[in-house]
Amino acid sequence: MVTVTPAARGISAKNRKLLTALHRGTSGPFAAKDAAALLAFDIERAQRLLAYLARMGWLARIRRGLYATVPLDVIQPASWQEDPWIVAAKVFAPFYLGGWTACEHWGLTEQIFRETVVFTSRPTRDRHVEIQGFPFRVKGIAQDKLFGTEPVWRGQTKVLVSDPSRTIVDMLDDPSIGGGIRHVADVLETYLSDDRRNDTLLVEYIRRLGNRAVFKRLGYLLETLGVDNASLLNACREGMSSGMSLLDPSASRSGPYLRRWNLRLNVALEGKAATA
Numbered sequence: 610m611v612t613v614t615p616a617a618r619g620i621s622a623k624n625r626k627l628l629t630a631l632h633r634g635t636s637g638p639f640a641a642k643d644a645a646a647l648l649a650f651d652i653e654r655a656q657r658l659l660a661y662l663a664r665m666g667w668l669a670r671i672r673r674g675l676y677a678t679v680p681l682d683v684i685q686p687a688s689w690q691e692d693p694w695i696v697a698a699k700v701f702a703p704f705y706l707g708g709w710t711a712c713e714h715w716g717l718t719e720q721i722f723r724e725t726v727v728f729t730s731r732p733t734r735d736r737h738v739e740i741q742g743f744p745f746r747v748k749g750i751a752q753d754k755l756f757g758t759e760p761v762w763r764g765q766t767k768v769l770v771s772d773p774s775r776t777i778v779d780m781l782d783d784p785s786i787g788g789g790i791r792h793v794a795d796v797l798e799t800y801l802s803d804d805r806r807n808d809t810l811l812v813e814y815i816r817r818l819g820n821r822a823v824f825k826r827l828g829y830l831l832e833t834l835g836v837d838n839a840s841l842l843n844a845c846r847e848g849m850s851s852g853m854s855l856l857d858p859s860a861s862r863s864g865p866y867l868r869r870w871n872l873r874l875n876v877a878l879e880g881k882a883a884t885a
Contacts, residue, residue, distance in 0.1 A: 620667060624661075624662070628662060630648060631644060631647065631648075635677075635678060636764065636765040637677065637698060637699055638671045638676065638691060638695065641656045659676050663676060667679060669691065669741070671696060671699075671700075672740050672741070675700070677691045690742060692766075694761075695768070696743065697745065698763075698767070701729040701731055701733075701747070702731070703731065704728060704731070704755075704769065705728050705770060705771055706725065706727060706768060706769070706771070707726055707748075707775070707786065708726030708787055709726055710724075711770050712776060712780075712787070715776065717796045717800055718792070718799070720788065720792065722788065724744045724746040725743065725745050727746065727748070728779070730752040736748070746786065748783070748786060754818060755769075756817060757774065757810070758775065772805075772810075774811050774814055775814050777800055778823060781797075781827055781830075782818060783859075784859060785859040789876070790856055790878070791876065791878055794833070794834070797834065798834050801834070808841050811827070815848065821848055821850035822854040824844070824845040824850075825870045825872050826854075826872070828842055829872055832870075833878055853866065853871055854872055854873070855872070857876045860876045863875060864877075
């Protein structure tokens with residue numbers, strides 16, 4: 610839900626000094642406890658100050674209990690929004706950005722997606738969250754699965770993004786966060802011709818993630834894309850699980866069964882040489 614910030618109004622010299630301290634001492638969204646520590650206030654006084662500054666338009670309320678300073682040179686404070694990556698770093702930590710969001714960052718897709726994909730080990734009930742008008746697609750993940758990331762700096766805030774290999778593995782694990790298996794196949798094709806392709810990391814990450822169905826999907830897509838890489842295909846065959854898995858778990862369960870990869874081909878890859 611968007612909290613509208615009113616047009617900034619006049620401010621006393623005392624409050625301007627406090628606001629200046631918040632601008633200098635914070636980076637990205639902050640809570641009342643952060644402001645209290647910075648200003649040497651008790652928590653109740655800090656809460657009252659932040660609520661007042663937000664009402665007057667000098668702060669933006671990101672969500673309940675979370676604020677951000679509005680740049681002083683902004684002409685229309687009511688329409689100002691914080692960088693969603695910076696918001697994610699504060700709201701969802703421990704976290705990383707992945708899926709189609711990482712694809713866009715690494716240049717693995719030309720498609721533009723509205724939602725920002727966030728992987729977080731913080732307990733969350735909602736898969737779709739809107740903060741300050743920005744939609745987030747949230748996926749829960751165990752703390753020990755937060756690997757394969759690289760830091761990206763947004764201003765003074767460090768944001769973790771899945772590296773290209775981890776991005777591919779995550780989308781093979783859950784094609785829905787990659788825009789569906791058809792788009793995942795296109796991204797994989799781009800990745801395979803990218804300078805940052807790393808077959809060793811792909812296999813290592815799949816093993817660490819622990820979902821052996823990922824080997825099935827990767828092996829099938831490699832065959833379908835006509836990739837001649839015996840070692841990678843052998844790793845997929847050796848690592849895949851027994852039993853049937855769906856090519857895309859987010860789609861219907863019907864389709865031909867491909868025994869050599871133990872896959873139900875419930876989505877047709879248009880323009881690809883898929884055979885059952």
